[in-house]
Amino acid sequence: MASLKPITLWGHVTGPNPWKVAMVLEELNVPYEIKNIEFPEMKQPPYEKININGRVPAIEDPNTGITMWESGAIIEYLVETYDKEKNISFTAGTQDYFHAKQWLHYQMSGQGPYFGQAVWFTMYHHEKLQSARERYVNEVRRVSGVINRTLEGKEWLVGGKYTYADVAFFPWFDLVSWFAGDGIDIAKEFPNLSAWLEKIKARPAVAKVLKVKADAKAAAAK
Ligand SMILES: N[C@@H](CCC(=O)N[C@@H](CS)C(=O)NCC(=O)O)C(=O)O
Structure with missing residues (x-):
């Protein structure tokens, strides 16, 4: 362009x-x-x-x-x-169009804020609150499980192709080993998620x- x-x-x-x-x-x-x-x-x-x-x-x-x-x-x-x-992306009004939005909204409401709080209570909060840290690291694990299950038998989240819905999740997952590496092993626990992240990472x-x-x-x- x-x-x-x-x-x-x-x-x-x-x-x-x-x-x-x-x-x-x-x-x-x-x-x-x-x-x-x-x-x-x-x-x-x-x-x-x-x-x-x-x-x-x-x-x-x-x-x-x-x-x-x-x-x-x-x-x-x-x-x-x-x-x-x-x-x-997808043509407006199609099922894939709305499903891509569904995943983007899930990323914004279900991944971003929870991963953000996991970082906060792991790295920055002024006192060690183990219960708060556990709560949010468990949410990271839960969201990872959702993506792992949805990718069973498929390559991408929506419509059989790489879209903005896939990449939207990538930067937060890329930080998991930094803030929760001692608690979550993505490659071991979530093989579909892990393979998907590698494919996203390989995009030029x-x-x-x-x-x-x-x-x-x-x-x-x-
Ligand atoms: N929901 C917002 C979140 C934005 C956000 O929290 N950005 C972080 C950097 S990734 C930030 O600006 N943090 C500064 C702060 O917390 O004061 C979005 O997705 O744009």
């Missing part, structure tokens, strides 16, 4: 949600530039004007004039605006974004 102006993607080096949007942008071949911002700055002007919720991701699309936040909504916007060939668009993320992390650590 050579005639398009680059979309600004507001992100943060460590957080999974902006990378999910980058993976969709890469897959759609839409030009973009990442602007990373630190957590305190997200809660202040001028960024607060872009996202009043003070979090990333947010996008500014000069091609349509749209500024918006919430990664799931951004992904829906991107595929509906730029995936005219339905390479990673995903591999490219993972490299950009690794480089950004290395630069930030200097």
Whole structure:
């Protein structure tokens, strides 16, 4: 899509949600530039004007004039605006179209917040609350089981092809070994899930974004 102006993607080096949007942008071949911002700055002007919720991701699309936040909504916007060939999405009104939305909503409500709380109570909470940690790590295990069971005998979540619904789950699963590696072994406990993650990881668009993320992390650590 050579005639398009680059979309600004507001992100943060460590957080999974902006990378999910980058993976969709890469897959759609839409030009973009990442602007990373630190957590305190997200809660202040001028960024607060872009996202009043003070979090990333947010996008500014000069091609349509749209500024918006919430990664799931951004992904829906991107595929509906730029995936005219339905390479990673489906024709509106079809069963697959609604099922892809179902999985995206599950990712946003069932995976993101629970995995996020597991990270919080494992890594950052000011006191060790074992019961809270267990609650959320168990939820990580439960969600992993849901995906593992749904992938029994099939390659992708919806419609027999790789779509935005698959990649939406990837960045959070990619962090499980970091925050719950002592409690959950994805490869051992969830073989379908594990094989699916490997296939997503091997996609050139995903591999490219993972490299950009690794480089950004290395630069930030200097
Ligand atoms: N539901 C939001 C979650 C956004 C979110 O929590 N982003 C993290 C980074 S991945 C963040 O901005 N954290 C900053 C903070 O918690 O202050 C989305 O999916 O866009």
